[in-house]
Amino acid sequence: MASIRFGASSATLSSFEGLRPSEIRVASLSPSSVGLAKRSFRGLAVRAATVVAPKYTSVKPLGDRVLVKIKAVEEKTVGGILLPSTAQTKPQGGEVVAVGEGRTVGKNKIEVGIQAGAQVVYSKYAGTEIEFNGTNHLLLKEDDIVGILETDEIKDLKPLNDRVLIKVAQAEEKTAGGLLLTEATKEKPSIGTVVAVGPGPLDEEGSRKPLSVTPGNTVLYSKYAGNDFKGSDGTEYITLRASDVMAVLS
Structure with a gap:
């Protein structure tokens, strides 16, 4: 629940017992602060x-x-x-x-x-x-x-359920024609090597269904899926659901 305060006045909504209401404070409004040039938002504070x-x-x-x-x-x-x-x-x-x-x-x-x-x-x-x-x-x-x-290294992550841990392939340094790519023009790869897989999702009876990919597979995955991580040596990894793996490359 939220408490919204305008200047000296405030309006507070009721909250559940034991939970303090979050607050959203807005800068005081006055006739001189209506214009865009004079508008101030210094009093804005949100507690999530x-x-x-x-x-x-x-x-x-x-x-x-x-x-x-x-x-x-x-x-x-x-x-x-x-x-x-x-x-x-x-x-x-x-x-x-x-x-x-x-x-x-x-x-x-x-x-x-x-x-x-x-x-x-x-x-x-x-x-x-x-x-x-x-x-x-x-x-x-x-x-x-x-x-x-199990360690401080993301490469040692033990995936759960239908999750897959993938080591991301390095971005191409050159185009097919041999032109050197800058960091800004390198396309984020959506290909990588499977490092570890989870035990699989549960079916309607509560049994595990093994995943269709295994460690060592080179896979093509959805470009905007998953969560990105970086190892201590700078190697990039991504974790995503097996359903976001689109193909196995060979």
Whole structure:
């Protein structure tokens, strides 16, 4: 719920018990500020996360949902340069804090296949962000988790469900005619080598359906699908659903 304030007056919508309303503050309006040249937006502030009141000491996810403590945003580059807030990359990983009891598929009860303490990578725009115990968390479905990180290297990611981890092929340095391409004119490749695959999606009876691609396959995938990652050595990777893999090349 939101609280919208104009100057000294305010209008507050009712909120659920234990959740503090987010606030949107707008600069005070006056007759002299109507013109575009004099309009000011310095008072604009938006708070996205839902804040859980301190009196609540735990959050228990329901069904196949997972509570993840979000990894802190990098404030500096590898070389130590301080990044402005506009240049800081939104994290896509964190630590699992709690999991739900699972869900029922057909006649089978399927437990969440992730345990508390696991380091995971999730889809960029998934879940609901909440501020709990002074720390940002994400409450999302198990299917929104791309995989489990067993080391600090993205190449060691263990994909979940129908996800596939692909090492992206390097962009062509030259055209077919031999012309050298600049960084701005290099086309982003949509070809890569499969590094790892998940166990497959669940069918109507709760059984896993193996994926049609295997590690080592060179594949063509949808250009705008998935989530991009970069390894410590600069190698580019992408994780996507198996349905976004369009062909196997040989």
